[in-house]
Amino acid sequence: MKPRRVVITGIGAITPLGNSVEEYWNNLEKGVSGAAPITKFDASKFKTQFACEVKGFDAKEYIDRKELRKMDLVSQYGVAVAKQAIDDSNLDLESVDRNRFGVIWGSGIGGLKSFQDEVTSFANGDGTPRFNPFFIPKMIPDLIPGHISMTWGLKGPNFTTVSACASATNAMVDAFNYIRFGISDLFVTGGSEAAVCEAGIGGFNALRALSTRNDSPSSASRPFDATRDGFVLGEGAGAFIFEEYEHAKARGAKIYAEVIGGGMTADAYHMTAPHPEGEGSSRVMAEAIKDAGITPEDVDYINVHGTSTPLGDIGEVNAIKKVFGESAYNVSISSTKSMTGHLLGAAGAVEALACLMSIERGVIPPTINFETPDENLDSKLDCTFNEAKKRDVNIALSNTFGFGGHNFSVIFKKVTD
Known part of the structure; x- marks a missing residue:
């Protein structure tokens, strides 16, 4: 069977830069940092006393109090962004075959x-x-897609991918494959x-993974800068509606972009450190590019x-240079973690959103704090400093x-037909 096309028809975001896609994107474009002193607990005795917290989130706007x-x-964030994405998609759930509508969700840690x-x-x-009788259900990460599926009666494949900081992209690649190979027609996917x-x-x-720049939280996440000293912990969620192209076209859906390729590799090297020569990360980009049927020059x-x-x-x-060769100097690169911090298992979702918005708006978000x-x-x-x-x-x-050593890449393309 010829693989089916997969498009994105709904999006949602709850991030340290804002609790909607527009607010998130506007602050990304402006180069705003989401890092600030921690308010969720007294961090005065910790080596790191700041983080990229979500601000002003009210779960009661999305979820029944009971x-x-x-x-x-982590589940509240998941259900909230799923609602944003479903609402944004304009899906008529009464006319959709919910047996072919699933949820694949990423979370690296779950209810910590x-x-x-x-x-x-x-x-x-x-x-x-x-x-608490809800202790175990609140803790285990598979209850995030469980709550999403129960809220909207989505009866297709339903599971959580746990691949540390690659979890959300793992979920998106899985959802992409399940649709293009005919198992399902729609997915809520992403991560929290x-x-x-x-x-x-x-x-x-x-x-020793976190920055300890307590005197200047907003400048602490500084990818590529010589004085970088670790990541800044972030929180939040991003969600997408992945939909089979003909299904989306038939209902006149707005299409943000097409998902055209995904790659999955392992470093098989170390528990926490990346391979020093970028072996797994170069292979995963090469696999995604091959899967998409494009060349590095197309990115x-x-x-x-x-x-x-x-x-x-x-x-x-260095892995990008290995895969892209001379075209590495023509591609725009940025790390939006310089603004959002590192959302761990949700990182891939909010960063994929940045990719979609860059396609839609024609803007590359910056890598801030480079000095x-x-x-x-x-x-x-x-x-893009x-x-x-x-x-x-x-x-x-x-x-x-x-x-x-989990590595995932996903590729999106502007839809013109």
């Missing part, structure tokens, strides 16, 4: 705050097990994460994983890599 007590914040609170409460008690809590900050501090924009870590940033751009050139970074590369720039984008590629 249901809220069954959900960790619920886990932390329940275990801490038990440890500080008298040994009597008084656990809500790990800004004591366990999240403390755990990543113990790994206009790459939203890089670019976490602002000493090893990861340079390894990724000191890194002698290991090829200065001829167009990393500090200011957005206008550029027609026909094809955009998004990279996400995760602890455990």
